[in-house]
Amino acid sequence: MGNFMVEITGVVLAGGKSSRMRENKAFLDVDGQTLLERVVTGLRAVFPEVIIVGDPDAYRGLADRVVADIFPGVGPLAGIHAGLTFASHNLVFVAACDLPFVNGGLASFIAARAEGFDAAVPCVGGRLQPLFAAYRKTCLGPVTRCLEAGRYRVASFLGEVRVRYLTEADFAGWPHLRRVFFNVNTPADVKRLQQKIFAAVPVVGVVGPAKAGKTRLIEGVAAALAAAGYRAAVLKHTDHRLADTPGKDTDRFIRAGAVKTALAGPGGLFYFQTAGEPELGAVLALLEDGVDIILVEGYKEAPLPQIKVTENGEKTASDERTVAVVSADPRVYEGVQVFSPDDAEGVASFIIEHFLRKEESRY
Structure with missing residues (x-):
């Protein structure tokens, strides 16, 4: 068996409808491999059996076995049920097919933590991650009862079994931990993945012309989010070159030949480099720890969901990235949520509903 963990089955969930993607995301290409291939390969490296739960005709030959949901059309809980039912081993490790950064070593680490428990489930950044978790067949009864009762949320059965919840403290030393839980749901997610712009928390852009009120809006939104108990990070982009203070030690290092x-x-970090500017993805990775959401002012060309702020109520062009508009004249917009410039609390409520509560209720 080499380095395999014996008596564990890897289960890849590929039964979703991919409705937001408008194509089967399991077959999306990422660096020469499909998403599904990346997940199967990651689990095969550490588990002796890997099965796919999904369409047997579409996925035939891509794993040791392909099985269909017994409770079709009700979501990933049914996939967990099928995986537990058909797995050859008592312990299964479940991974969704839309996780491009699956790490087999991390999967085996989580599975090992199920010793003495019915399940081992990561809870990272305050968010449960039940679709990259380990479950024993002792969970099958509670899962079946939930499905039969029409309780389809993935976490519905966890209160009926012994769960070991794994937090950041349990994963100390694992690099890029949160990246493992980045999942691909929309065409915009694919673009972010291709441009290496991803974060483990929601990222929302605020764009518009200079002096349109973007900064004032973000101030109000950040205050409203804080009042609601959410931790926001804010990133502001500028086209002006940032320069160190002449004579300071870091400035002297640059003048001596250092490139960064x-x-x-x-209180924080000051960073300077001699050429170009930091990549957006690298800055998001720096900000994502310890926050619930990142608000970005600027980067108007980035593939981020955007709130567009207009100047003097003038109509602004919208595209597939536009999720809301801030305008003094809401009548000129159709099919998109419009807020007045002084309604920061309304914008914050919109963000909570569409980006934060959506994440909280996902499972």
């Missing part, structure tokens, strides 16, 4: 410098200490 950083000053870290209580």
Whole structure:
């Protein structure tokens, strides 16, 4: 068996409808491999059996076995049920097919933590991750009862079994932990993946012309989010070159030939580089820890969901990235949520409903 963990079955869930993607996301290409292939390969590296739960005709030959849902059309809980039913081993490790950064070593680490429990489920950044988790066949009865009762949320059965919840403290030393839970649901997610712009928390852009009121809006939104108990990070982009203070140690290092410098200490981090600018994805990775959402002012060409702020109520062009508009004249927009410039609390409520509560209720 080599480095395999014996008596564990890897289960890949590929039964979703991909309605937001408008095509089967399991077959989306990522660096020369489909999403499904990436997940299967990651699990095959550590588990002796890997099965796919999905359409047997579409996925035939891509794993040791392909099985269909016994409770079709009701979501990933049915996939877990089928995986537990058909797995050869008592312990299964479940992974959704839309996770491009599946790490087999991390999967086996989580599975090992199920010793003495019915399930081992990560809870990272305050978010449950039941679609990258380990379950024993002792969960099958509770899962079946939930499905028969029409309780289709993935977490519905967890209160009936012994669960070991794994937090950041349990994963100390694992690099890029949150990246493993980045999932692909929309064409915009694919573009972000291709451009390496991804984060483990929702990212929402606020764009518009200069002096349109973007900063004032973000101030109000950040305050409203904080009042509602959410932790926001804010990233502002500028086209003006950032320069260090002449004579400071970090400036002297650059003048001496260093290409990058950083000053870290209580309260934060200052970073400078001699050429270009930091990649958006790298900055998001720096900000994502310890927050619930990242608001981005600027980066108007980035493939992010955008709230567009207009100037003097003038109509602005919208595209598939536009999720809401802030305008003094809501009559000129159809098919998109419009807020007045002084309704920061309304914008915050919209963000909570569409990006934060949606994440919280996903499972």
